[in-house]
Amino acid sequence: MRDDTFKILIVDDEDSIRTRCIQLLKRKSYCVKGASNGEQALSLLKKDNFSLVIADIRMPGLNGIELLERIKEMNSETEVVMITGYGTIEDAVRAMKLGAYDYITKPFDMERLLRIVEHVETKFSLRKEVDVLKKELKKFSAYPDFIGFSEKIQQIFEFVKKISPTDCNVLIEGETGTGKGLLARMIHMSSPRSHHPFIVVDCAALTETLLESELFGYVKGAFTGAYANKEGYFKVADKGTVFLDEISELSMALQGKLLRVTQEREIVPVGGTKPVKIDTRIIAATNKRLDQLVKEGKFREDLFFRINVVRIEIPPLRERKEDIVPLVRFFMEKFKRRYQKEDLQIDEDVFVTLQHYDWPGNVRELENVVQQMVITADGKRITVKDIPGKIKTPGRVQELPEETDLFKIGYTKAKKLYLDSFTRRFLVEALRYYRGNITQTAKGIKIQRPSLQRMMKRYNILKEEFM
Known part of the structure; x- marks a missing residue:
């Protein structure tokens, strides 16, 4: 079912060409009208909103170039495709510079016309999607830096609403660059602790000795250079949140001391003997699977259970x-x-x-x-x-990196990634072989033309990759 808001206007003073184009597009269920000259086209454009205008360059009265300029003045979003005859290629190039989407030379291949219309329709659909997303974006102003409309991200948003009011520890897992730190801050800002400190600790950036003194603080004389008492991050973040980024990088010794924090809600500064009570929520993050590290003996199981009260996995x-x-x-x-x-x-x-x-x-x-x-x-x-x-890069199909641990990805997900990669490459090469002719390509690989078009959209196959 075609989108009835995607309307096409054919403008040509030759009745046979105009009628042929209209009949072809109507057979493909497009909403299409015709005009025999530029003045009539402008009149229709003032009354209705056309997404695409296909116009002949050489027409009596208002010619195609002048019509293009008037259309762009009226609505810059309307796409214009020019029809040009032999000897008017220079006009077509000029039209492209003035904002035409593409041009077709006479006598033109109807398959090429359909391909161009399909490309414009896809562009139009994407533009509508963007407009909808812009409106939807306003609904998520509570999370201004963490953007997502996919079902998986919406589920995370709903989950955050449930856990933010509580004091439970949270473990966030996800690949590098997925936004673990943003999600941690979002949880903090949605909690009753939002008016208190949010302290970020990069567990992979500091040596074990320095990280210990930064986390728990130290007393005067604890080591050379400790000229005065210093509060650690857990004390500074009292009544707030400590975000332990890349917690998997903690040494076993520091993991043991962190376990005490999660159990007793107290710390002992370096060089001190008296425990200090704290009121701090812990949010931890890692780009590794902690449960697997526990099995490998690289992460304490008891600490894992303490910080894994609530687990959130951010999808790549x-x-x-x-x-x-x-x-x-x-x-x-x-x-x-x-x-x-x-x-x-x-x-x-x-x-x-x-x-x-x-x-x-x-x-x-x-x-x-x-x-x-x-x-x-x-x-x-x-x-x-x-x-x-x-x-x-045209034709490039993104592959799984060589270092990817397929076992951690899981059989189903890994199989899908490789199958998608193969399918996309096969379709691109087939389209190249048949020089972009969708009908011939579908026939050659023994599938229906609509199925091929759907697969091209699914795998985002661009015209530049096979034309």
Whole structure:
């Protein structure tokens, strides 16, 4: 079922061409109208909202180039495809510079016309999705930095509402760059402790001796250079939250001392003898599976049970690609303000390319890419050419890294990743072989044409990869 808001206008003074195009598109269930000249087209455009106009360049009266300019003045979002005859290629190039989406030369292949219309329809659908997501984004103002509309992220949001009012310890697991620190801060800010300190401790960044003194504090004379008493993070964060990032990197000795904190709610400063009572919530995070480390004897089981009261796993970005568009929009607004490029816009084609990539660095990598595009973009639009090469390389299929532990991923998930990779590569090569002809490709690989189109959308296969 076609979207009835996606409307097409065919403008050509040759009745046979106009009628043929209208009949073809109507057979494909498109909502389409015709006009025999530029003036009639403008009249229809004032009365109705057309997503796509397909117009001949050479027409009596208002010609195609002039019509294009008038359309863009009326609504810059309307896409225009020009029909050009032999000897008018220069006009077509001029039209592209003025904002035309594409052009078709006479006599034109109806399959090419359909391909162009399908591409514009996809772009139109994505634009509508972005508008909806912009409106939906306002609903999540309570979590301004943690963006996600996928079912998995919405489940996390609901879970946070349940656990935030409590004092239970929380374990957050997820790959590097998924936003574990943002989620920890979100839990803290949604809790009764939000008006008290939120202290971040990077357990992988400090040596064991230094980390111990930073966590628990020390008394005067505890070691060389300890000229006065110093409170540790747990005491500084009293009535607040301590976020232990990369807790899996703690030594066994420090794990034992942290166990006492979770059991007795007290600490003993380095060099001290008297325990000090604390009131601090612990949120821990790791990019490893702690349960597996326990089995390997690298993490204390008793401490694992203490911090794993509530466990949250943040899915990698490749498993929630529907979040890419709102994340890009969010980062766009952030960096547009930072670099004073408030007028900068982004082409919908960019989203399609970004969704094709698997983002091994997750949200952090996506944020860096958006920042780079905002900085380097020429003019007032970010286009596909502004995307870093490794992400937009035509035909490249993202593979699982060699160091990926398939056992930890799990059989079902690993199988799906490799099957998707194979399927996408096979389709791209088939489309190249048949020179982009969808009907011939579908026939050649023995599937129905609509099935091939659905698979192309599912795997975000771009025209540039096979044309």
